Amino acid sequence: MKDSEISKYYKRKINELKNHNKYYFEYSSPKISDKEYDQLKNEIFNLEKKYSYLKSTSSPSNSLGYTPSKNFVKSKHRVKMLSLANAFDFKDLENFEKKIFNYLNKKIELEYSVEPKIDGISASLTYKNGLLVMGASRGDGTTGEVITENLKTIKDIPQKITNKDFPNDIDIRGEVFIEKHDFNKLKNDFANPRNAASGSLRQKNPLETKKIPLNFVAYAYGYFDIDKINRQSDFLISLKKWGFKTNEHNKVLKSIKDLESFHKKFENDRFDLKYDVDGLVYKINNLDLQNRLGFTANSPRWAIAHKFSADSAYSIIKDINIQVGRTGALTPVARIKPVNIGGVVVSNATLHNEDEIIRKDIRLGDTVKVERAGDVIPHVVLVDLKKREKKSKKFIFPNNCPSCGSKTIKEFNKTTKKYDSVRRCTNEGYDCEKIAIEKIKHFISKDAMNIDGLGKKVVENFWDLNLVRFPQDIYNLDYNKISNLEGWGDLSVSNLKYSIDQSKKVSLDKFLYAIGIRHIGIENAKLLAEHAKSIKNFLSFVNKNNLNEFINIDGIGDTQINSLKKFFENKSNYKIVDKLSSLLNISDLKLNKDGKLLNNTFMFTGKLSNMSRAEAKSLIEENSGSVVSSVNKKLKYLIIGEKPTNRKVQEAKELGIKILSQKEWLKLLN
Numbered sequence: 001m002k003d004s005e006i007s008k009y010y011k012r013k014i015n016e017l018k019n020h021n022k023y024y025f026e027y028s029s030p031k032i033s034d035k036e037y038d039q040l041k042n043e044i045f046n047l048e049k050k051y052s053y054l055k056s057t058s059s060p061s062n063s064l065g066y067t068p069s070k071n072f073v074k075s076k077h078r079v080k081m082l083s084l085a086n087a088f089d090f091k092d093l094e095n096f097e098k099k100i101f102n103y104l105n106k107k108i109e110l111e112y113s114v115e116p117k118i119d120g121i122s123a124s125l126t127y128k129n130g131l132l133v134m135g136a137s138r139g140d141g142t143t144g145e146v147i148t149e150n151l152k153t154i155k156d157i158p159q160k161i162t163n164k165d166f167p168n169d170i171d172i173r174g175e176v177f178i179e180k181h182d183f184n185k186l187k188n189d190f191a192n193p194r195n196a197a198s199g200s201l202r203q204k205n206p207l208e209t210k211k212i213p214l215n216f217v218a219y220a221y222g223y224f225d226i227d228k229i230n231r232q233s234d235f236l237i238s239l240k241k242w243g244f245k246t247n248e249h250n251k252v253l254k255s256i257k258d259l260e261s262f263h264k265k266f267e268n269d270r271f272d273l274k275y276d277v278d279g280l281v282y283k284i285n286n287l288d289l290q291n292r293l294g295f296t297a298n299s300p301r302w303a304i305a306h307k308f309s310a311d312s313a314y315s316i317i318k319d320i321n322i323q324v325g326r327t328g329a330l331t332p333v334a335r336i337k338p339v340n341i342g343g344v345v346v347s348n349a350t351l352h353n354e355d356e357i358i359r360k361d362i363r364l365g366d367t368v369k370v371e372r373a374g375d376v377i378p379h380v381v382l383v384d385l386k387k388r389e390k391k392s393k394k395f396i397f398p399n400n401c402p403s404c405g406s407k408t409i410k411e412f413n414k415t416t417k418k419y420d421s422v423r424r425c426t427n428e429g430y431d432c433e434k435i436a437i438e439k440i441k442h443f444i445s446k447d448a449m450n451i452d453g454l455g456k457k458v459v460e461n462f463w464d465l466n467l468v469r470f471p472q473d474i475y476n477l478d479y480n481k482i483s484n485l486e487g488w489g490d491l492s493v494s495n496l497k498y499s500i501d502q503s504k505k506v507s508l509d510k511f512l513y514a515i516g517i518r519h520i521g522i523e524n525a526k527l528l529a530e531h532a533k534s535i536k537n538f539l540s541f542v543n544k545n546n547l548n549e550f551i552n553i554d555g556i557g558d559t560q561i562n563s564l565k566k567f568f569e570n571k572s573n574y575k576i577v578d579k580l581s582s583l584l585n586i587s588d589l590k591l592n593k594d595g596k597l598l599n600n601t602f603m604f605t606g607k608l609s610n611m612s613r614a615e616a617k618s619l620i621e622e623n624s625g626s627v628v629s630s631v632n633k634k635l636k637y638l639i640i641g642e643k644p645t646n647r648k649v650q651e652a653k654e655l656g657i658k659i660l661s662q663k664e665w666l667k668l669l670n
Contacts, residue, residue, distance in 0.1 A: 072145040079222035084305040093256040105612035111285040113232035119276040120177030149206040156216040158243040171222035182213040218244035279307040312371040315339040326438035328425035349378040354397040355421040401425035403434035429572040448514035449503045453496040519563040535586040554627040595624025606641030
């Protein structure tokens with residue numbers, strides 16, 4: 001190999017490393033495994049050793065903090081570490097409390113434990129017989145990375161607890177963070193304190209982590225072998241007794257009006273704190289009630305994060321672009337003169353929809369107030385009419401899709417008796433370029449096929465190069481062609497191929513979510529998968545034009561059925577699903593097969609006593625049973641409460657379905 005070719009190869013490896021460093025240290029979202037990352041660095045070291053003329057300021061030889069060490073091991077949390085739902089105003093708090101009352105089917109006096117939401121990184125500490133045996137990151141909420149040695153370098157985390165009251169086996173949850181004055185010394189290396197904490201915990205060498213002044217505050221538990229504590233506030237007191245730091249601003253409040261008042265005061269005082277906070281966390285103080293309320297798919301029902309008001313700034317609208325989403329929704333986006341909002345430079349702001357543009361009378365060249373609330377996309381709040389130019393003209397929303405030219409419509413909502421505010425492209429398949437690209441992005445996303453290394457920018461690049469046009473093209477990529485593209489090396493191509501091959505094995509519910517049918521989210525996809533049992537059965541329903549079969553599923557309604565029909569009426573959609581079903585290994589959804597109600601179907605009629613329908617449904621599903629929404633031959637038990645529907649009772653009798661009172665049903669569960 002010539003010197004020029006060696007230099008070119010070396011530069012390619014350096015650029016590859018720089019790219020992975022960005023994902024690894026800046027985003028805390030590595031695209032390759034630790035082992036592969038180390039292999040890449042060692043290859044660079046060996047090249048430099050063999051060819052003395054090879055030099056780069058970006059070489060790992062000249063960089064600190066990248067010392068190779070053992071891989072991070074993954075560990076499944078014994079109790080999930082789910083994220084919290086967000087509230088931004090008093091109305092959100094009212095809805096939060098209302099949902100609790102609806103779930104419990106009654107109004108009760110509630111008490112809230114209030115804790116500041118520190119902007120850091122969540123961690124879980126496992127103690128057995130008083131010893132810290134494992135520490136893990138939150139990860140995806142189900143599985144985290146084992147970072148025990150790094151966490152042990154934090155002075156606030158006790159490694160041995162001798163207190164007699166301390167449990168024999170417990171997972172302590174808390175937040176790792178950096179105080180403001182310490183971050184000022186590191187701000188040239190990290191974008192913000194949270195990134196600094198995240199990057200520090202992900203160092204492979206604990207000695208490097210030790211150099212960073214990390215702090216830890218404890219606030220909850222996951223697994224607890226013998227839980228004798230009744231209230232969250234009592235648990236916080238126990239944490240202090242056991243040697244953990246808790247937040248000095250924790251308190252207990254009685255009503256959402258008290259929560260709102262405290263929030264306003266704390267929001268004004270937060271700038272005087274030593275650390276960054278982005279809101280307050282409210283938890284139902286009664287731990288028994290927490291257990292009863294349980295979790296939704298994404299968050300606990302008994303807690304919410306009340307974010308602080310958005311930072312805002314004024315800027316000028318330079319242009320308005322119309323983006324087309326995977327379901328055909330047209331979203332207007334303002335391209336604004338870049339402005340710093342809360343430490344983040346913002347150049348785009350959503351305008352939501354056509355109705356919002358008309359209501360706020362937003363025009364090109366307007367000076368507007370742009371607001372950024374927590375992780376919410378920046379949006380235009382109002383127009384400064386005093387600064388509007390006299391010659392400005394109203395913005396006319398397009399009647400045709402800017403991508404494919406198809407007619408756009410506003411659908412009529414039969415429930416609200418109004419037209420939707422969102423205008424949509426009427427193209428249902430992959431003929432609209434923008435819809436097709438967004439559908440493919442959805443297909444490869446984390447909650448869908450989870451193809452690591454094939455991000456949104458890569459999809460757009462592959463589309464431009466005509467490498468992908470449909471989801472199935474992902475499984476027939478020309479890897480030789482990709483390896484010759486700028487920024488792609490042997491290792492990154494190998495990683496992409498591995499990730500794509502791994503995605504070929506997928507559960508039925510994930511697949512149904514991945515194909516991107518409107519109104520079929522993660523939970524609805526699970527319901528369909530449970531009912532269909534296999535992809536073969538699902539496609540059989542489609543082929544026989546028998547999608548109305550799914551109307552019997554509790555949680556699936558006319559909206560979902562009509563969306564399924566519309567999706568499969570498009571021949572290209574059907575061909576794509578059919579082709580993918582032959583390329584992939586689509587497994588049935590794994591259900592709990594150990595419950596007392598396995599293979600039994602239930603339906604409710606009438607009002608239940610001291611229990612909501614949602615709670616009753618959860619009980620059945622937790623015990624391997626299923627709930628249906630109509631009386632038919634497949635129904636095994638009809639459970640009747642107060643004032644049942646006579647027609648349903650009569651139909652059940654005629655079909656020989658067993659009728660149970662609520663008390664009799666609960667006996668099945670002991």
